Amino acid sequence: MAGDAFAAGAAESRCVTNRSSVASLPAVRLLTGPAREQAVKQDGVATTAQLATWGFSRSLVARRVRSGEWQRVFQGVVALQSGPISWRQRARAALLYTGPGAALSHRSAAYVREVLTSPGPEVHVTVPHVRTVMPQRGLVVHRRRTMPWAGGGLRAVEAGDALVCLVAQARSDDEVVGLLCDAVRAGVHPDDVLERAGRWRRLRNRRLLLEVLGAVADGIESPLEYRYRRDVERAHGLPRATAQKRERVGGRWIRADRVYVRYHVRVELDGQLAHPFGTTDDDVWRDNAVLIATGDITLRYRWRHVAVTPCQSALQAVGALRSRGWQGRPHPCRPGCPVR
Numbered sequence: 218m219a220g221d222a223f224a225a226g227a228a229e230s231r232c233v234t235n236r237s238s239v240a241s242l243p244a245v246r247l248l249t250g251p252a253r254e255q256a257v258k259q260d261g262v263a264t265t266a267q268l269a270t271w272g273f274s275r276s277l278v279a280r281r282v283r284s285g286e287w288q289r290v291f292q293g294v295v296a297l298q299s300g301p302i303s304w305r306q307r308a309r310a311a312l313l314y315t316g317p318g319a320a321l322s323h324r325s326a327a328y329v330r331e332v333l334t335s336p337g338p339e340v341h342v343t344v345p346h347v348r349t350v351m352p353q354r355g356l357v358v359h360r361r362r363t364m365p366w367a368g369g370g371l372r373a374v375e376a377g378d379a380l381v382c383l384v385a386q387a388r389s390d391d392e393v394v395g396l397l398c399d400a401v402r403a404g405v406h407p408d409d410v411l412e413r414a415g416r417w418r419r420l421r422n423r424r425l426l427l428e429v430l431g432a433v434a435d436g437i438e439s440p441l442e443y444r445y446r447r448d449v450e451r452a453h454g455l456p457r458a459t460a461q462k463r464e465r466v467g468g469r470w471i472r473a474d475r476v477y478v479r480y481h482v483r484v485e486l487d488g489q490l491a492h493p494f495g496t497t498d499d500d501v502w503r504d505n506a507v508l509i510a511t512g513d514i515t516l517r518y519r520w521r522h523v524a525v526t527p528c529q530s531a532l533q534a535v536g537a538l539r540s541r542g543w544q545g546r547p548h549p550c551r552p553g554c555p556v557r
Contacts, residue, residue: 436460467506
């Protein structure tokens with residue numbers, strides 16, 4: 218039953234459970250006094266121990282679960298309904314199962330704090346290091362010697378703590394960059410992440426985290442932009458461009474990814490998700506309007522140009538900059554690099 222509930226909930230959007238909808242559940246309406254208040258507070262989820270104090274024997278609970286009237290979310294934790302279980306209810310069940318002092322963390326906390334738009338297929342909970350928790354399907358348990366502060370309607374660690382945990386588990390540079398860019402766009406301050414990262418004695422990806430936070434503070438907003446700055450611009454000795462330059466051109470407000478202001482050259486970085494079929498009509502209009510209004514030429518690069526052939530892209534950027542008066546000295550990034 219729990220496996221079915223997790224499979225159904227993995228694709229749902231932000232949970233819709235609220236106290237009024239929980240209070241209208243038939244099983245909750247039958248409760249009275251403190252029991253009903255507690256069930257509503259817990260989003261219609263309760264432990265079998267709680268149910269026993271409310272007058273439901275273990276055999277009665279098991280019978281209702283078998284009939285489908287109620288659903289077992291985790292061992293010893295039941296949802297008092299037959300319909301679909303929301304993500305919030307699964308998260309509440311995870312906290313009840315793991316016990317006092319537990320907190321939502323990692324991706325689950327980042328979702329609660331609105332850093333991420335999807336909670337993922339599993340609920341992540343962090344518990345005190347001394348506690349032993351039996352594994353459950355759909356639940357990932359982490360242990361910490363020093364528990365971070367957690368609060369809110371659902372006990373969740375702060376966004377900065379959740380983000381540092383995710384960075385420590387990231388498997389690629391692009392994943393780290395994407396997480397940090399999403400967090401900053403959601404309102405997490407880079408200094409907050411740095412302060413929380415400093416509490417970890419050993420933090421995987423620490424050097425990359427520090428480098429990326431500096432880049433994000435300078436206007437980098439995506440993994441593709443980070444790669445361009447690192448693998449095309451900096452690796453080949455190009456001048457440093459201004460990131461995310463906002464201006465009014467042709468009667469419209471536009472924002473350019475990278476602008477070499479002094480040399481009237483700009484670079485637009487088009488990710489696959491944003492432009493799945495190549496340059497759009499708006500892109501063509503914008504490039505033409507920029508050329509007419511400012512004289513700037515625009516270079517456009519996709520993921521392949523930056524991630525697979527950064528040297529060829531750098532060579533092209535050097536040619537554009539040279540044509541506009543740049544007299545700097547680019548350099549090859551490695552033996553065999555065509556940039557001279």
